[in-house]
Amino acid sequence: MLMDGRCNSITLDEILDNTNNAIIAVNLQGQIIYANLAVFNILEIPARNLLGESITTHFPETGLLRVFENGIAELAQQMKVNNTVLLSNRTPIYIHGELVGAVAVFQDITILQNFLDNLVIEHEKTKQLQRTLEVVLNTAYDGLIVVNKEGIVTMTNQAFANFFQKAPEDLMGKHITEVYKNPKFIEVLETGEPVIGYIHDLNGHEIIASRIPIIQDGKIVGALGKVVFKDVNELYALTKKVDSLRYELDYYKKTMQQKNDSALELLKGNNPIMVSLVQTAQRVAKSGSTVLLRGESGTGKELFAQLLHSESSRSEGAYIKVNCAAVPENLLESELFGYEEGAFTGARKGGKIGKFELADGGTLFLDEIGDMEMGMQVKLLRVIQEREIERLGSNKPRKVDVRLVAATNRDLEGMIRDKQFREDLYYRLNVVTLTIPPLRERKDDIESLIQTFLRKFNLQFAQTVTDISTETQNVLMKHRWPGNIRELENIIERAFNMLDGSEIQIKHLPSYLQILAGHETRPFVGGSLENILAGVEKEALIYALETAKGNKVQAAKNLGLSRAGLYKKLKKHDLH
Secondary structure (H helix, E strand, O other): OEEOOOOOEEOHHHHHHOOOOEEEEEEOOOEEEEEOHHHHHHHOOOOOOOOOOEHHHHOOOOOHHHHHHHOOOEEEEEEEEOOEEEEEEEEEEEEOOEEEEEEEEEEEOHHHHHHHHHHHHHHHHHHHHHHHHHHHHHHOOOEEEEEEOOOEEEEEOHHHHHHHOOOHHHHOOOEHHHHOOOOHHHHHHHHOOOEEEEEEEEOOEEEEEEEEEEEEOOEEEEEEEEEEEOOHHHHHHHHHHHHHHHHHHHHHHHHHHHHHHHHHHHHOOOOHHHHHHHHHHHHHHOOOOOEEEEOOOOOOHHHHHHHHHHOOOOOOOOEEEEEOOOOOHHHHHHHHHEEOOOOOOOOOOOOEEOHHHHOOOOEEEEEOHHHOOHHHHHHHHHHHHHOEEOOEOOOOOEEOOOEEEEEEOOOHHHHHHOOOOOHHHHHHHOOEEEEOOOHHHOHHHHHHHHHHHHHHHHHHHOOOOOEEOHHHHHHHHHOOOOOHHHHHHHHHHHHHHHOOOOEEOHHHOOHHHHHHOOOOOOOOOOOOHHHHHHHHHHHHHHHHHHHOOOOHHHHHHHHOOOHHHHHHHHHHOOOO
16 A cells, blocks of 8 residues: 555555556466556457456467566567557566566557658658759759858769769769869859859860859858850850751741732732622631631632631641541541550651641641541541540540631532531531632632732742733633632643743643633644643643532542542642
8 A cells, every 4th residue: 555645545556557558467377467457448448357368369469478488578579459559568577586477568659650650751752852863963964063151062963073084972072172273153152143154164174154052041051053055165056056946937937928928919809709708807817716618629718728827816826737638537537636656557656746736826727628527527526625635546635725727618518418517517617607709700800810920920930921911811701710719820830831921822821721712722732742641631630620610529520530539630730
């Protein structure tokens, strides 16, 4: 019995039940002869009489019974019960020199163990970060060196050490003045002011470097020296390359502007319908709406597409054209959306960017949209709705910001009735429609178009063709123009190849126009057989297009050609 200052009695059991440490004792048979309340907290069971029960029933992995083997205490042994990590001291019990049992005292160190585990994890993370930093430093092209406020090198990389034919570790821990004389960058330790791009001699190398202070909590704790160019000549070479790229960019901008000016010149004229249409196109260009261009082949649909791009806020972006009829169906998907490496047999190494991605931030012109197969129409519809594409062989969507302009010379409404064109895609494309009249309906523009082409081909052929005879111009005014503006351009170009003076005359026109003028000649006399056959083929194509009113599908049927075969021949004779 124990007595406190107020004469209250406290038993030993009460003292042991109020300690945080768990205490349990066993006899030589491993039966429990004592357990305090903390034991039940560890076992997570209600307090009850455990006397006589086997210690292994409640602590299966206990090492307490081992002390009977040699009679020696085991201290600071770790074990785990439920989710509790315990530190155990196991001590034999001797009475009158005879071993009669053993007692174990357990201390809960779960919180401490978790703290230690976290320390280990953080230590590993720090080591991994350090290793990563070392790899980054040593693979960097720029030479880097760091000193502390005393000027001792604390970090450097191989690119810097190469100036001295040494390894980075050879420089670590040394004062910077031991590495090389006049280390100008450590002046920032005094001034605290960075200096970017100064020329300095580093061990015989004329370098361009930067010096930057390292500041923590408002105090200068070190300095960073960075070799930007290993040789001044590198800067000169880079400057020259930048100047070259700037010149090239200016050239392409100028060329594009000339192309846009040329397009606008071809579209403008005296015809009131065309004047109104051009004004509408310039107004529509300011929006980002999808535009559908309709009209016969050769009326200038691509010229309108270029105008819509050049007059829009996207004019600095890319203008990309895809002829849906000229690309085989099995290749059109990869052409539009691109593909990943290994997406199919023969796929380019590294994959390929599709036209939608190339046009991101700009304009994508889909010519001959009416010739697109139904399967591709579904995929195009999804891209228009979701504003994202997936490359072939990839399941990762990519957002695209593209202004879509489509064109066709086909009867889309009739194709919808015949289940050849999707109605939902039609309404997605038909946000704004510009219907371009054929040349036969705007013959009042023929004279100005002829003058435009004369200026163009005078520059191209370095000639001085000043006029076209009245008789020749009358023939051109009577012609029905199945090939529209493109046919007129081809006729003027052909004349430049045939004439030997400064005026285009009837004899310089194709034979089918000479027939129209009543001046039939024998155009195939002379020249090689190959040239004669090529001329006959070209005129047959033009006649087929004329009789089919510009419908290429019908023209192909009349000539007994496949659609692909017709396009191949049209391209050969520059009639596409």
